[in-house]
Amino acid sequence: MSFIYIYEKNAKIGIKSNTVLIESSREKLTRKLPIEGIESIVIFGNASLSTNCVKELLERNISLTWLSSKGKFFGRLESTSNVNIFRQREQFLMGNDKEFSLALSKKFITAKIKNQITILRRYQRNRNVEKVNDSIRGMSKILHKIETAEDKEKLMGDEGIAARYYYEGLSNFVDPEFGFTGRNRQPPRDCFNSLLSFAYTLLMYDIYTAVVNRGLHPYAGFLHSIKRGHPALCSDLMEEWRGVLADSLALYVTSRGIISKDSFNRPDLDGGVYLNGEASKIFIAEYEKKVRTQSKYLSYADFPVSFRRGIEMQCLQLAKAIEEHNPDIYQPVVIR
Template structure:
C-alpha cells in the first residue's frame, strides 16, 4: 500500500476511473491506482477534486491537509464502523510495556546520533568526536540496564548534551558557530535551523499518528498533557539525527544557506522568509528522495515516518512483540 504525498505547490488531484492523477497545470506529475493507495497528504497550496474525495471516502482512504511546515489543518476520513478499540488498548498498556518501548526509543536516539558522528569522523578525525562517541557508547550500555523512567530520561539528556557539544565541530562554514543547544528561543543560527526542522518533523508525525487512529497524548517516554501530544515527541527521537541534524549540516557546509537568511527578534534567532523557503525546499526535496523501506518498492523518505507509526500501532495491538525503532547504519 502506498502513501501519496502532494508536496509540489500548485498541483491538483483528479479522478480518472480507478486512477488518481496528480497534475501541475496540464502536466501529469504522477498517477496512482486507488486500490493500492493507503492515504493522501496534501501540503500547502494544492487541491483535490470533489470526485476524487468521494472515491477516496468510498474506499476508506483518508486525506490530510498540511501546511508546508507539516502542520495538519485537518483531515477527511470516512465514517468508521465498529467499536474503536485502539485508543483503549493504548491507554491500558502496563508500565512495563511502556518502559521497554521508552528504553528502545532512547537507545535508538543515542545510536543514531553516534552513527552520524562516526560518518563525520571519516572526514574530520577530531579528539572530541572520539570522546563523544565513547560517551554515547557508555550511555547506550547504561540505558540498557535502566529500570526507572527518570534514570532513562537522564541518560537521554546526557547523551544529547554530549552529542551537541561535538556538533559544532562538524561545521566547516566559519560564519556559523555552535556551542550548545538552546531552544526557547533559539540562541543562534544553527539552533534556529534545528528547532525549525524538528518542528516540521514533529508536526508531520502528529498528522500520521492521527491518521492511523492512535491517541497522540498517550506515550511511553514523554508525559502527555492537554497541550502536549507526547507520542509525537516519542517517535521524533529516532529521526532527529538522520533527518534534521544531517540536513542542517548539509545546508551549512555546502553554503546553501547564509547569515542573511536569519533575523533576531523576541530575544532569539529565527529563519526569515528567505531562510524558511530555502530550508523547506531542501527538507521536502530530501523527504521526496526514493529509498528502500520494508515495502518491496522504493518509497519517498516520508514513508519511513509512516512505517514507524505503523510499527507503534502494531505494538499497541500486540505488546509482546515490542516496538523496533528506526536505526541508521
C-alpha cells in the first residue's frame, strides 16, 4: 500500500476509471495514478476535490490528510469503517491504569534512547569525536534510570535530559552550513531543524493512519499528556521510530548532498526556515524510499517487512497489549 503526496499549488483532484487524476494548471501537467493500492493521500497547501472523488475515497477507505505548505495540520477525511469502539473502550480504560501506562511509557522511551544511541554510534565509527562519546555516556546513564522511574513525570524529565545529550552529539555530524546546534521548532530556525520537523510530520501521519486503521483512538495516549487537538497515542508510538526513520533520513540527505542549504527558502516573518517546493518533493521521495525499505527489526517476526508495514504491526501489538491488559506483549522496535 502506498501514500500519495500532493504538493502542486491549487491542484485539482478527481477520480476517473479507477485512476486518481491530479491536475496542476500552474505546471500544466496531470499525474495519473491507479487507485488500487493507495492507502492514504496527503495534501500540502491548497487543493480541491470533486464530490465524486470524496465519495470514492470514503468508499475505498482511503484517508486524506490536509497540511499547510509548512506542515501545519488542518484535518483529515476518513471513513468510519475502521472504528472499533470495543477496542477503544479498552484503550480508555487502560489509559487510566497508572501501572499499565507507566510500563508502556518506559518501553517507548527506552527504545527511543537505545535507537538514538545506535544512530550516534553508527556515525561515530568514522569520526571518533570525543564530544559524541560524552553524549553516548550521558544517555547510557539516563537509560539505567528509566526502569526505576516511579511516575511519568520523572520519566519525561529523564527523557528530556537524554534528548539534550542526543542532539548535542548529533550536531557533530551535521555540516556547519546547516546551522544545527540543538533542537528548536515551531518554527524551526535552521535548515537541519527544518528537515527534522518535516520528517517528524511525515512520520506522524504515517503512524496516525496506521493507528486509525487498526481501530485505536489516535488522541488517547499512555505516555504523552492528553490535550485538545494532540494525537497523543501517535506521539507515543512515534518515539521508537524518530531516530530510525526521521533523524537518520535528515543525516542521509544532508551528508549525501541530496539536500543543500540552497534547498531552503529565506526565513519567514516568524524566523521559520522551510524547504522550497522542489526540495520538498525530493525529501518526500527520499522519505518514501526509507519507509518502504525492508528490515528484520521486529523481534516477533522472523521475516523482513518494510518500515511502514512494521508501524502497522506495532499498532496491532499495542492493540493486543491493551485488550489483554498486559504491557509486556508490546515489544518496541530497537535497531542494531
